Structure formats: structure tokens, C-alpha cells
Amino acid sequence: MTSGSPEVSAAEIERVFREERGRAVAVLVRLLGDIDLAEEAVQDAFAEAVQRWPSAGLPPSPAGWIITTARNRSIDRLRREASRKDRYAQAALLHAHDDAPSEEGPVCDDRLRLIFTCCHPALAPHSRVALTLRLLGGLTTAEIAHAFLVPESTMAQRLVRAKGKIRDARIPYRVPDESDLPDRLRGVLSVVYLIFNEGYAASSGDRLVREDLCAEAIRLGRLLAELMPDEPEVLGLLALMLLTESRRAARTTPDGALVRLADQDRERWDRALIAEGQEIVRACLRRDRPGPYQIQAAINAVHSDAATAAATDWSQILRLYDHLYALTPTPIVALNRAVAVAEVEGPEAALSRVDALASDLDRHHLFHAVRADLLRRLGRSAEAVMAYEAALDRTQNAAERDFLRRRRADLDSARESDPRNGDARTT
């Protein structure tokens, strides 16, 4: 990537644009005050790069080149289309910025403003995700539609509507004030985490695009951490994603079947991601301003620490879940906590806690899967089989279904060879 070296491949140009697109669009949104114009301008710059870079080589600062070219192309475009008065006004606006080309500082990065605009609570949650991926991630409408399993026309419509609302309702393009920040930041973090989870809970759809979503979420997480290094929950989310991602390779067999955490080949965990995630968790602990993402990251860090599943420090995990439950007392956190209880106090104690969640979680397959596992460990096979069936009824995820079917089958064959199952305990 030395400057001026010729023979830049199309793939290389794509990569540079993927990396720099968010910054360029963000700067252009500030200059033009219009998201659509900004996107068009950056697209024009990309078209020009595809023409010029293969022979001329990469410019010394690709990001600077993209922004300058996009800005010049938008001036051209506005002049060409200046039949309408407001386009004149926009052209004038652009010239007003002529003397301030190097305004992008670390203090108030345009990308940060754009993230807060995309994640404004006045926008529908699915629009926030789509806009963030489109404007900052640089994913095409088709890619986003594909990842979220909706028709491309539906996704296009959502994006148009969201951009229209930003323009017409005047959703401001800025980072919220200090007093609003914690509340608004939560929304931003949940969008990034949603993108990550959408990629992580793969199985249906095109795997490639979904792995791409994890990478995109981590990239956005790194960007937020770089732009807001003093917000511990930002770091917590990044660490949580890195530690979760570190297990990706071990999480499925070559043919795509699900492998439980306890059964994973820990040799296949990504040590570099674990080291990075754990370092961030330690930095968060030193700050001592815990939040839900930091605690979930810490739980994952404890798992990563154990050389074998048996060596897992479950009492520490249970303490962390106590802490998490105190901050976010949701039934799902209670369910996860019960899994830790089973390891520390035994399945009997865990089962009574899980049963207490029945009214809240009956529709969730995980509730029944956890219950099934506890019943199996307590030797209550017939009830366990029924719980596995309840779990199967509640998930459409192919890998999950295969996993549950295998567990149920194991139990059936165990029961056949166990004479005790002849007597009672069938409810």
C-alpha cells in the first residue's frame, strides 16, 4: 500500500472504500446537510477511483482523496442540477466550507454524529439498524435486506422512510448533550449489539453475509471505543463481542451442527481476540463503573480463562450473574443465572428457579432446553424428553433443532437400556 504504486486491484479499491466509506459519508452529510446527496457524492467518488486508481495507484491518503473527490463531484452535480433554488443554496453552502478542509478532528468526529443520528430514538428500531449498516458500514441495501431476511424492496422503503424522517422532522446531526448521553448511548450500543447478534445467531440464510455482520458490528464497536474511550459500557460491549467472536470457529462442527460451550474444542478459540477482550475487561474493572455489557463481557472472560470446561470458575460466574440481575432483572438473565446455579449448587436448586420463570418464558425455546437439561441431569428422563419436545416446537433455527433432536435421541436410547425407567415418573 505504498503511495503512488500502480496496479491497484478492484478488490483493494473495494476494501479501501468499505473502510473509509463511513467517514466520507459522515463528512459529506455535515457539508451538504443531506444524506442522499452525501451518499451519491461518495458513490461518484468510488466510480472515479475505479477509473483512476488501477493505473495511477493508491493516493497518499485514500480517505482524504475520497472526501475531496466526493465534495468536488457534489459541487459539479449541484451546478448541473441547479435548476432548483435549494440546490443553489447547497452549492453556496459547500463553498462556505472551502477554507476548512481539515476539520475532521478526534474531538467531534463526524462519524460519531452520524451514528447518533442513525440511532435516534425517533426512528423505528429496525430502521436504526439498517441506516447504521448502510451509512457507516457501507453495506448495500441488498446485503442488509438479505441479512435481515426481508425483500430488498422492503428494506429500500425503510431506508427511504428513515432518511425522509431525518430530513422532514429535522432529526439533528449531532452528538447529544452530556445530560442525554447515557440514555442515547444505550440506544446506539443496542443497535451495534443487535447487528452482532444477527450475525452470530446464524444458520438460516447466507452464512457469509452474516459473518460479515459480526465483523461489521465489531468494526463499529471499535470505532465507538476509539471515539468515546471514556465510556466504560462502550468498551464493555466491544469486549463482549470480541470474546464471543473468539469462539466462533469452535461453535459449530464442519457440517454446521451446534457445539455447546462445554463440548467445544478450546484449541480452536481465537487467542488474539481473547487476549484483547480480556485486557479491555481488566481496564473496565479498574474503572469500577460496571454496566450490563461490562458484566456480560466479564462472564465471557471467565469462560475464556478456563483451559477445560471442568475448570470453569462457576462461582465467580454466579456472582457476576447476581450483579447483572441486580442491574437488569429480566427473565432471560434469571434463566442464564440458573444455569450457573446448576453448576454451583446442583441441578435441583436450579430447576426450582427455572420453573418459577415458566409464565414469563414459556414461548422461548431456551427456557425449555435449559429445563430439559436439568431434568436429564436429575434422571427425570421422561419429563426431559417432553421438555426437549417443547423446545423443538419453539425454534425454527435448523442448527438448534438438530442439536435438540440429538439430545432427545440420546436420552431415548439411555432410557431403553435403563430398567428404572419402566416404573414411575411419566407424568
Add this chain to the structure above:
Amino acid sequence: MQHYMLTIHQPQGETPSPEVLEPIMRDLEAVNEELRAAGAWVFAGGMHQPSTYTVLRPKDDEVITTDGPYAEGKEFIGGFTVIKAPDLDAALEWGRKFARAITLPVEVRPMQYGSCG
């Protein structure tokens, strides 16, 4: 400056008793005072119950008069305030003050055009 209409969504039925209503009206007046002091107040009005509405419907050369309201619903727009604000965040901040004072949902709508201000 952008104009926004803040509409108050009120359930149909009996008007609350004076003991309930009085502190609400006091809080509402305080928000209105604050709006005026900030120079953001444009126009406001309160509505009678939908049973008092009349609908006019154009048909051929005529306009037919019928008993209203146009849309039946459990809630109706009980009142509205038009304000000036630089952007949605500022308008939402006023909307929050109204919602807290009135203890009812408030919808914030950007206006496409208007002749006031």
C-alpha cells in the same frame, strides 16, 4: 426554525374531577409560560369531546353535513400546541414537558408549511 404541532391524545369519556384536573392545569400553564418566555410558543387550542364534532364531506357539487367524529376511536386529539424549534430534539424536549404536565401521550409532528412566524 421548524414548526411542530404537539397533539395531546386523550381518552374518551368523563372529564376527570376538579381535584384531579386542577394540578394538571397548573402544570400545563407553567409549561405554556416557559414556552412563551423562550419565544417558542406559536398557537394552542383545546378541543371539546368528539360528540360535538361535525363532518363535511364533498359529494358531486354538494357538501354533505353529518354528525362526527370522522374517525371513531378510544382516543381523540384533546388539544394541540404549535411551537417553533430548531430541530426535533428541541421539539421533543417541549413534548416531554407537556406529557409530564398533562399525564397523557403527546405526539410531536413536524409541519410541512404554515403561515405563523
